[in-house]
Amino acid sequence: MSLENISCQKSFGGWHKRYRHRSQVLGCDMVFAVYLPPQAEQGGKLPVLYWLSGLTCTDENFMQKAGAHKLAAELGLIIVAPDTSPRGTQVPGDPDGAWDFGLGAGFYVNATQQPWAANYRMYDYVVAELPALIEAHFPASDKRSVSGHSMGGHGALVCALRNPGRYSSVSAFAPISNPMDCPWGQKAFSRYLGDDRARWREWDASVLVAQASERLPLLVDQGDRDDFLENQLKPQVLQQAAQAAGYPLQLRLQPGYDHSYYFIASFIDDHLRHHAAALGVERA
C-alpha cells in the first residue's frame, strides 16, 4: 500500500505530516495526519495515540487547534488523526446534504445498509487498516491508545470496548455517550445500520461498557456549558453503566467549558499524560 506525502511541517522539533492513500476498506482515497515527535528520528519505535474527530471535522482540526504537539514532543508520542468519513465523488453522503450524517460524519461504524454499506466502514478503517499502515510506514510500535471528541469520543469508546487487547488506554472529550438514545446517534444508526435496534447495541458505549471483558484506564472530560450536553451527549448514562459494571471511568465535569477546541486544548495535556502512563512512556 503506497502513501503519498502531501505536506510536511516542523512543529515543536518534530513533524506534522499529511498523507493521501487508497483505502481498500473504504473504497476511496483518504487523507490522514500524523504528528511525529523528535524521538521518531532516533531509531526506536514509539507508541501511537489515535485521535478520532467530531462531526464536520477532517484530519486538520485536531492538529491545528488542540495544542497537543508540545507535550507529545516531550513524551515521544506519535499522534494519528484520520478523517471522519470516506470522501470522494463516488461516495454517497447525506441525501439532504446535512452536516450530521454522511460526509464528515461516519460515526466510526461499519454501515450495513445501502447506499452506505460499500464505503462507510470507518470502524474497520480506524481499528485495523489505518494502524496497519502506520505501523508499516512509520517508527510506530504496536502500543496504541485512542481518544476523540464528540462523535469521535463515541468512536474512541466503541473501538476500545469492542477490542480487548488492542489499546492500552482510552479517553474522550464530550463523547456521544449513548448514541442509541440521542438524535445524532439515532439518525446515523438508523441509516447506516437499519431499523433493528439490536444491531445498534453493538455500537453504543453505554451498552458495551456493561459487557466489557477488559478494564482500560478511561478518562472523560465534559464541559458543563456544552450546548449538546443534555440532548446529545449524556455522559451520565455512561457513568451509570460503568459504575454498575465496575468499569474504572474517571468522568470530570469541567465548569464553564463548551464543546469547542478551546475546551479540548485546555485539558489535552491531561489526556496525553493519561495515555502516556498506560503506554509506559516516561516523560523526559
Added chain:
Amino acid sequence: MSLENISCQKSFGGWHKRYRHRSQVLGCDMVFAVYLPPQAEQGGKLPVLYWLSGLTCTDENFMQKAGAHKLAAELGLIIVAPDTSPRGTQVPGDPDGAWDFGLGAGFYVNATQQPWAANYRMYDYVVAELPALIEAHFPASDKRSVSGHSMGGHGALVCALRNPGRYSSVSAFAPISNPMDCPWGQKAFSRYLGDDRARWREWDASVLVAQASERLPLLVDQGDRDDFLENQLKPQVLQQAAQAAGYPLQLRLQPGYDHSYYFIASFIDDHLRHHAAALGVERA
C-alpha cells in the same frame, strides 16, 4: 462606544471572547477577539499583548491555532487580536479580488489614496482606537506590547518603532521586514500610499529602525524553510539596519520551520515570556 459580545468560551481557566463594534476610524463594523486570563476576574488591571495577524487572517486564526492561552493564563496577560482589514459591503477591497491586498490585507497603514483612504486606516485602529476601547471596557492597564506574523509582523514593528513610549516590547514571527523592497509590500504601498516612495519610508521597519529614538526589547523568529523568506520577508535587511543603528534585535533563524501556525505555536511561549519580562509580569 458600545461593544456587542458575540461569543464567550472558557479556555485555560480564562475566557476567549469576541466582540463586534462600530469603528469610527475605519467607518465600518469590526470584530476583534480578546483572551482574558483568570486573573482578569481578580479586580486589578493587567497588561495587554496586541497580536497582529497576517494576510487573509481574521481575529480567529491566532486564538485558535497559536496555543497561546495556556501561558497567558499563567502569566496573567491579556491578548487582543484584531481583524486584518476593514470589512463590510461598503468597504472596497482589491479590484481583482486578490488575497494579498484589500480585504484581509490592510497592512496596518493609513491609506492616503482613493478609494481606500476613507476606510483603510488600520494603523490608527490598532495603535489608538482599539487600545482605547480595550482599556475602557476590560481590566486592562496601559502597559502594552505588540507582536504579529508576516504582514502583522511588519505591522507590529511599525507600530512600535513609530510610537516611542507606547509599547514595552515588540516581537514578530516571519515579518515582512522591508516592505518597500518586496512584491507584497510594493503592491500594497503603491495602492494605499501612492507612487511617492518617500511616503513608503514612513511604513518600512528597516527604514524606521535606523531612525528610532527608543530601544525596545525586539525578538524576531524566522523559519529557514519559509517559502516567503527570500522574496518577501528579508529579515537580514532589518538585521543589518538594526545593527547599524545599535538597535537590540534578537533574530533567530529556526531550522526546518515554515510560515505556518505550527511554527508560531512552537515558539509563542518564548515570545510571551519576552513580553511578560518587559511588561513587568511575574510568572506565578
